[in-house]
Amino acid sequence: MSSDIESFTAHLQSSKRILALLGAGLSASSGLPTFRGAGGLWRTHDAISLATPEAFGRDPALVWQFYSYRRHMALKAKPNRAHLALAELAKKHPGFIALSQNVDGLSQRARHPADKLQLLHGSLFNVKCTSFYCSYHAENFTDPIVPALRIPLDESDPTTKEARHAVSQNHKEADIADAQVHLPSVQVADLPKCPECHEGLLRPGVVWFGESLPSKVLNAVDSFINDSTKIDLIFVIGTSASVYPAAGYVDEARAKGARVAVINADRADEPAGGLTDNDWFFEGDAAQIVPDILKTIIGEVEQPIGML
Missing domain, CATH: 3.40.50.1220 (TPP-binding domain)
Structure with missing residues (x-):
């Protein structure tokens, strides 16, 4: 050496x-925490399937909850x-x-x-407007980016092994890996909006699969x-x-x-x-x-x- x-x-x-x-x-x-794998985020969800434009179009609230958690964890790290x-x-x-x-x-x-x-x-802390007619993009380190995306369960991930175990501990035959943990309901109207055009939703400024x-x-x-x-x-x-x-x-x-x-x-x-x-x-x-x-x-x- x-x-x-x-x-x-x-x-x-x-x-x-x-x-x-x-x-x-x-x-x-x-x-x-890693993006995927044994120590990955959001274990009851397929993280790869959330990191696509199609997923955002289908359920922007779920995708924003996923990225809000990742932003939160990244900001807790030094x-x-x-x-x-x-x-x-x-x-x-x-x-x-x-x-x-x-x-x-x-x-x-x-x-x-x-x-x-x-x-x-890209970066978790860049955001950009999804409107075709708007080119707004900016850096944003606010946590949570909007109040509706505040991390639940005392700033923990509700889909970790420990959280799922808490849900299923009274069911001896339950498979902890399949325990259903329901995320808080977030309305599209409460998601981050573009401050420039006031119409488009903001999205995380990361490169998604397929982009x-x-x-x-x-x-x-x-x-x-x-x-x-x-x-x-x-x-x-x-x-x-x-x-x-x-x-x-x-x-x-x-x-x-x-x-x-x-x-x-x-x-x-x-x-x-x-x-x-x-x-x-x-x-x-x-x-x-x-x-x-x-x-x-x-x-x-x-x-x-x-x-x-």
Whole structure:
């Protein structure tokens, strides 16, 4: 490990252009629940089926309840030292940009410069009008965004295993996984309305399944990669970068001369193209590793007490 850090540090200090791909593992130490899986949100609902334009058209109240919960949980979390370290690198290194697959807003709250942060999947804290004739969009960190979307059950998720167990504990034969937990009724009239046109509903500014990735973001990253100058280093942090376009960026950066530095909790999470002897894999918690391997450039990073 010490020899890896030494060789990495030497390369980092000589690097002029650096790209970072950021995934959910970056926020793991902030205690943010995952979007899906064993520890996922809203266990009695298929989260993927809620993250579509069709779902919003069919039941905007249910979709907004899902995203209001995600916004609430993200705001309860705090940016960790990795978010802070990357934000500091962005401030001090003119040739660094980050492409984040996260929608949790933690990089923004760590004060990562906006011009050095590209959001591939949008943000929970961006909202936009659904009216065809209105182009309103804005950043919004209000929790809840409207009173009707206040989180029930003492700020807990009513569809967690514990909440479902409370519903079914008197039924010995009940399958807890199938216990029905009813969400509070929310009327469409009480959902967030556009303050500009006063007619359209607002929707979360995330990229839903079936929607195109933001062309502005893709163009910005393509412009960085296709610049005539070589790329020295690409970070892959908290993601396997195995799904396109992220997987392609690793190969493209390597073709421009970049060496790859992976920071992941699981050794199996290598980029789709694998690693070479000239690359680095730092296994463990990104919140611990990222500040350590960047400190020769950014100095020491401490977690501010009570940081919002």
